[in-house]
Amino acid sequence: MHKKNVTLKIVYILIGIALGILFLFPILILVLNSFKNQKGIFLNVLGFPDAGTFTPKNYPQAFQSLNYVQSFANSLVITVVSTLLILLVSSMAAWVLVRYKTKASSVIFILFAAAMLVPFQCVMLPLMSMGSALHMINRVGLVIMYVGFGTSMSIIMFHGFIKNVPEELEEAATIDGCNSVQLFFIIVVPMLKTIMITVAILNVMWIWNDYLLPSLVINKPGWQTLPLKTYLFFGQFSKRWDLASAGLMLCIIPIVVFYLFCQKYIVKGVTDGAIK
Structure with a gap:
């Protein structure tokens, strides 16, 4: 029996290594090509750069072409503002749906869950028509749209977590004279810290990397x-794969660093919500 467990463990490790290589291989190719010139990419896209094709100039040129500081600031502001609004709206909505149970709350929760099944492509054209009519084709409109698309999943995550949080503290605060606003921000929000971090991480990664919207x-x-x-970098008649590879790495690095710093909170938030 012991040998069987050891064998299964080895098999799982080998499968994990194989999957890791499979998922990391495209990133490796992107890194290698970011240090090649155009000729080197066309000659051997999968190989390592050699003395004739290696160049470190792609990154400075891509940094300048991207207008990196301003573009980074745009991404940062849109991501942070959208995520904060999603956290506020979805946590308040989930709390109300859990604590004030009616037939309407059940229907509303089902509607939020069903909204996750609707692909963005199905609502893309109507959304753009409505946005144009309401003069929302700008950064403010983009943030509002992100809030709309991000709340469904976030409400479901908060809803599952709040259901497992005991109500005694809220009842005691109500007896002490707290109104609904004080009850939520003073009593409830501190208890939601773990799941808030998890929801924030997932939304930050999605919003930061989004291109279509x-x-x-x-x-x-x-x-x-x-x-x-x-x-x-992708023009009608030419594609600068060398600069594009470096530019994509410059886009990826901030979110990868963010994820590596915060990844433990994702697992912690999900497990805490499951066992509390």
Whole structure:
């Protein structure tokens, strides 16, 4: 029996290593090509750069072409503001749906869950028509759209967590004279810290990397996020794969660092919500 467990453990480890290599291989190719010139990429896209094709100039050129500081600031502001609003709206909505149980609350929760099943492509054209009519084709409109698309999943995550939080503290605070607003921000929010971090991480990663929605909503120079600016390397008649590879790495690095710093909170938030 012991040998069987050891064998299964080895098999799981080998499968994990194989999957890790499979998922990391495209990133490795991107890193290698970011240090090649155009000739080196066309000659051998999968190989390591050699003395004739290696160049460190791709990163400075990509940094300048992306207008990196401004594009980074645009991505950062849109991501942070959208995530904070999603956290506020979804946590309040989930708390109300859990604590004030009625037939309407059950229906509303089902509607939020069903909204996750609707692909963005199905609502893309109507959304753009409505956004244009309401003059929301700008950065403010983009943030509002992100809040709309991000709340469904976030409400479901908060809902599952709040259901397992005991009500005694809230009842005691109510007896002491707290109104609903004080009850939520003083008593409830501190108990939601773990799941808030988890929801924030997931939304930050999604919003930061999103290309499709900003490409439809942001239509003025100087407003573009980092994923939008990388499109500049792909022209109608030529594609600068060398600069594009370096530019994509510059876009990826901030979110990878963010994820590595916060990854433990994702597992912690999910497990805490399951066992409390």
